[in-house]
Amino acid sequence: MRGLLAGLVLALAADAAAQAQGYARDGRTCDGYPRAPIETMKGMCAGLVLAPPPAGLPPSRRTIHLPRTLLPLAGGDWLVVDLGTWDPGRGSVWRLTPKPSGQPALRRILSKLDLPHTLAVGPDGKIYLSEMSRISRFDADAADPQATLTPVVTGLPDNRLHENRHPLSAFIYDADGALLVNVGAPSDQCPPRPGEARCAEAERHAALWRFAPDGPGKWATEPTVFARGLRNSLALVRTRAGAVLQAENSIDVSDPAWPPEELNVIEAGAHYGWPYCMGAGQPAPAWKARKVSCAPFRRPARLMPAHGAPLDLVEYRGAMFPELTGRLLVSLHGYRPTGSRILAYALDEAGRPTAAAPIDLTPGWRAVKGRRPSGAPVGLSVAADGAIWVADDRNGAILRLARDRK
Template sequence: MKRTLALLALTLAPALAQSCLGFRGLEVATPSGFCAGVVRSGLNFPRGVLPLANGDVLVVEMGGWGPDRGAVTLLARARGYAPQRLLTKLDRPNGIALGPDGKVYVGEVGRIFRFSLGKPAKEYVITNLPGNGRHPLTQMVFDTNRRLLVNVGSASDNCQEDKGKAACREARTNGLVRRYTFDWDSGKVNGWGVMATGLRNSMALAVHPSGTVLQGENSRDAIGAADPRLDDEEHPKDELNVLEAGADYGWPYCYENARNAPEFPRYPCADTRKPAVLLPAHAAPLGMTYWSEGPQPYRGWLVVGYHGYRKYGHRLVAFPVDSRGIPNGDPVDLIKDWVLPGGKLGAPVDVKAAPGGRLYVTDDRNGMLIVFGRR
């Protein structure tokens, strides 16, 4: 397996600015026979993406970090993917998902609404999310039992206000994943609870057909300021975690493989759940998906976008997985050397698989929707 992955990695070569899947090619390095193209540029800080069965694509434009500037935008294939804003004046929208009821669910700060494609009017179904502090954005995914899993990001970096204390007060309400159940006859939420804790910011969530839920952890910043012996460029590693009900994954007390954070040296980190995979430090996974209909050799693999601006970021990677969807080998770069004219780095956010074996990727800092696939 490792020899095969090494050979795949060696096939990466810079792509020329030629047509890719009917779009202008993006000048990046991709595996031989694959390419990336620019479906649409000029989008306003695009975050979530949702490919539709008819070939159209929905994009969540966050509009920046100010409130009430966001939109849900339709890029219709029949209109040459020209933007059509269906809903506007949204408060920092981020996540988007297709519900079991056929409606589209969108996460704003502190709340989630849904709408029908034929009649785009907001219906709020969740309004009690904290939406506070450092990580207010809402990400979500439906599991195989039709429950909605929702990120509640931490309000601080690493709960510095409670440094040295036995417990972080913020961790009671933030840094966790909630799980909502619905009465699908009425379409209303009939209850929720905390699924898992110790998760600083779960901006990447993916569900495997087997039922496995995978989370991409955006780990803390500035660990070197808390302990000068630690290299902030290399620590802490970001993580991929297999989420299980009731499990504690360590934030803010622990990082990497159950190592104590400098602020909480006496916490029993051995009792917390270790990550399935350690990612590079500050890779910043903001989106991922299982490429179930992808072409060989990547069919069924987990695809993750590294949003980070440091040396390990600005790339799209794929992990081979086992029958449960858990990574079991070294990753392969699908897109690397992602540097635009003027030195601007690629910044992948959401990643979603589309019918026909394509991937759609948003790039917020450069205002683009990217398509990736076999030529």
């Protein structure tokens, strides 16, 4: 593992040199915004809503440091979750007013957050935010939004980076209003200890927790484990047809082609294999000697590119791209060649992935010196006009994928 981490550090260091250049501009626009030099599917272009700092300036000069997720508001403003750094207490939420002709107006409305990630509108129409160990509600339109920040779910694992591996929380709402919350694995493969036949971490962690509804804006204080064997479930969605889908960030190994990431259809009570089995029922290296059977575990609905690092799922229902209607958009954040892109998978009438090949929305988003850095898409959101907004955290950018009207 030490060699793998060293390779990751070197790869990220090499990529950092490309990131410093930012996105080049040539005076062209994409539906009114400065055009980013990203190769997209036919009929689409990428516009810069929030650009990284000019070449030569360090990331510390950014206003928004690590944009992770986006939420549109009525009237055209957006909320942006800024992770800040990977240290607790450095996260923020910003209110962004787009300006196609220049940098957007920004106002920080929440600060001193502990590794914030997901923003969503709840069944009651109010806005909810996940942090490392809690989910809170707040009023973005209040004179002082910080004063309205009220925890509604507490006691999520305090998975601090370097002490544990997956500190971020994500959540969605089930059909009955229950909260389904990601609880990441505290390790990569949970290597077995002498005398242990199973991984104790996998009993409650590496799972989705369910907090039952307990009245408007309220949930049970004690969760149940909804599904197990899910190493890291930051990418979650409940489709219009009612299927709960999860995109799995699989284990870290040096093999560039294995294991594949997974697209799972989540069923209550099912176990999806971590840490014992990966992909299409293949034993994980740390557990191969224990001869654990993969038969009891639920298989993925689709296999996705190895080490792509899927971080968000959105079902597209906008008007701008009819060819994407009903497809599942997946952001691949990974630094390896399989990452730095957005894929669109077909769904069937039940909201489950089909076997059809995905559409690559951004086939040219790897670093090109003098033109662009490697993309690092995280949060995806569909605007009222059908444009697809993307948070590019490593580059401190927000992009808008729109119909190319040139």
